[in-house]
Amino acid sequence: MGDAISSPTQPANALKPRLALHGISKQYPAVKANDDVTLVVQPGEIHAVLGENGAGKSTLMKIIYGAVRPDEGEIQWNGEVVEIGSPAAARKLGIGMVFQHFSLFDTLTVGENIALALDDKFDLKKLAKRIREVSADYGLDVDPQRHVHSLAVGERQRVEIVRCLLQNPRLLIMDEPTSVLTPQAVKKLFTVLRRLASEGCSILYISHKLDEIQALCQSATVMRGGRVTGRCDPREETHASLAQLMVGHSLPDYERREHTPGDVKLAVKNLSVASEDPFGTSLKDVSFNVHAGEIFGIAGVSGNGQAELLAALSGEIRDKHVPADAIAIVGQPAARL
Structure with missing residues (x-):
């Protein structure tokens, strides 16, 4: 099973991690969401962040994306210390995020929704052309002229991903990306993420689905109660060992019993x-x-x-x-x- 706390394995040729967090802490009035968190993500790595609800994953991702300011700690980007004061600052560095709950306006077109997230000036006609080119290149099939209300859930996620890709991200944060997707859409998403990783983009992948973590990710950081409690290669773990790292104890054995329906x-x-x-x-x-x-x-x-x-x-x-x-x-x- 993965180490309780150990230094993350780094390839010999990886001199500068894409992202390195050291001693990140965030205190809210009733809870310490992050407590002395350290996280290292290499270029081209698909890195999982595991933990139960309330473990501090979402707060940490918002800190990386500039939506929340940490109380303590240091963020390094490509070996340089940075302060990420806003999502716009994160995007300027090359950090993109696809949230679990999509932030799209149903009454606007795909192109208009994407335009709203761009920090630079744009021309809608030229932007539509770029959207078609990028979506075709990655096989994401996005029509910039369609209204969002006519899109299926998987298509809406493609819009979110294309919106990030147009900003040339070097780190892409995926927060529970498959929670609303069909199995076919999940396979398509994994194909895109593996290609992005092969092109050098780092991916932080947050999910409760352990089979997905083992199929997609090369490394994992486990959080519990706001702290990092373990690091491992999920491909070398079992579902039981990963779950034990997440909850801190062995899981009870359950057995299915016969059920007689009542009234x-x-x-x-x-x-x-x-x-x-x-x-x-x-x-x-x-x-x-x-x-x-x-x-x-x-x-x-x-x-x-x-x-x-x-x-x-x-x-x-x-x-x-x-x-x-x-x-x-x-x-x-x-x-x-």
């Missing part, structure tokens, strides 16, 4: 609801039963009606649009409750 507590029958949001997803003939003692899962790529379904079940839109007999709770139509 129906929630019944949804032929639920159809037209979305009030012009960019939302309407529900069409949704039916399912939830039994007593049952853990019922609703799966799907983000943007496929989950929010609308929960709004209908919670009563947020029931009065106006949901048929009275479409939802029953403990045998009673929800409209009567």
Whole structure:
């Protein structure tokens, strides 16, 4: 299993890391988000940052991107000490970031959204040409004239990546990039990231999906409670050893037991609801039963009606649009409750 704390392995020919953090700390009123964090990323390296929710990963990434200022510590970029006071300063250095929750305007075109993130002056026609060239070169298939509301989730992520690529990043931060993607889109993303790495771009990859980390990353830094608790080569670890580094103890063994469904507590029958949001997803003939003692899962790529379904079940839109007999709770139509 990876070392609890050890110096990250550096190739003999890597004299200057692309990014080096030393003693980074950030204190908020109720919690110390980062506590004496050290992180080294080499040129062309795909480096994972692992940890549970609240481990301090997002704060650290925001510090690197200039969205948060550290209280203590030093940041080195290509061997030189720098202060990254804003995302614009980070982009000027060559640092790009694709956030977990996309920052795109639905009513604008792809080209207009990308233009908003550029720090230099631009011409929309010339920019559209550059977008087509870059997206075609990397196989990202982005049309600058399409409106964002017409794009699928995977296409929206391509827009975010192309927006970064237009600024020639030397370090790309990917925050939970596959949380809303289909398996096919994940494969496409990995192809792009591996190509970027082969061209010398360093990648910081944040994810909870250990199989992805092992398939993509050459090294990993593990965080827990705001501190670095381990470093390893994830390709030489198992899921269990990586998880143990993340949580600090061995995981309990679980066994699946037979389950006998109880009475129906929630019944949804032929639920159809037209979305009030012009960019939302309407529900069409949704039916399912939830039994007593049952853990019922609703799966799907983000943007496929989950929010609308929960709004209908919670009563947020029931009065106006949901048929009275479409939802029953403990045998009673929800409209009567």
